[in-house]
Amino acid sequence: MIEMLDVYKKYPNGVLAVNGISIKIKQGEFVYVVGPSGAGKSTFIKMMYREEKPTKGVIMINGINLSKLKEKKVPLLRRNIGVVFQDFKLLPKLSVYENVAFALEVIEENPRHIKKRVMDVLDLVKLKHKARFLPDELSGGEQQRVSIARSIVNAPGVMIADEPTGNLDPETSWEIMRIFEEINNRGTTIVMATHNREIVNTIKKRVIAVENGKIARDEVRGDYGYEV
């Protein structure tokens, strides 16, 4: 469960990016976060994985109060939250396999188990055959699939994606969405900020619209709702 109670975020430059948001997202939900550019979507979701701290308010992730979380416990939180970005953020000198294995937080795990886990997630994103490739030997869609594999290799309860299809062509974007649906069907909560009207209006999910740092709309099976 992700819970926010009256959350505010004011950046040091004085911009009030989030202006009093309260929400609850249950385990296993799939939520789109939509809204105009600059509305506060990224700030809103960055606070869920403690990339940004709220100025005021309470954020609870699976019972952990993020405001009270000590710095040294942040890696523990991140193990339960996978993050996917628009620009993939892969390590350029590491192979596909190494990029995914690197993200695996291992506590005395048998190397054979590690290998199996990495190959299982590469199988899910259909990239087992490219395990030895470097990121720049892959297409954009393939790189995004590696970043998705990396985000779920620790079997997190929550996946947060900030415009994951922003750099991809329509067909590749649909492929990514099919993978997200598969991950969601296996029980992972997905929170995805997006400007992709087609996707939101076709794969119907809960829609939270953010405008001027506030929730303007929260619908169980909503539409994108903005003209592009």
Ligand SMILES: Nc1ncnc2c1ncn2[C@@H]1O[C@H](COP(=O)(O)OP(=O)(O)OP(=O)(O)O)[C@@H](O)[C@H]1O
């Ligand atoms: N690190 C930062 N420091 C100062 N201001 C910031 C910072 N990050 C974002 N902002 C400001 O906060 C506001 C909300 O930005 P945010 O990135 O959350 O919006 P967004 O809805 O995700 O936009 P987009 O759809 O264009 O990605 C904007 O006015 C932006 O300029």
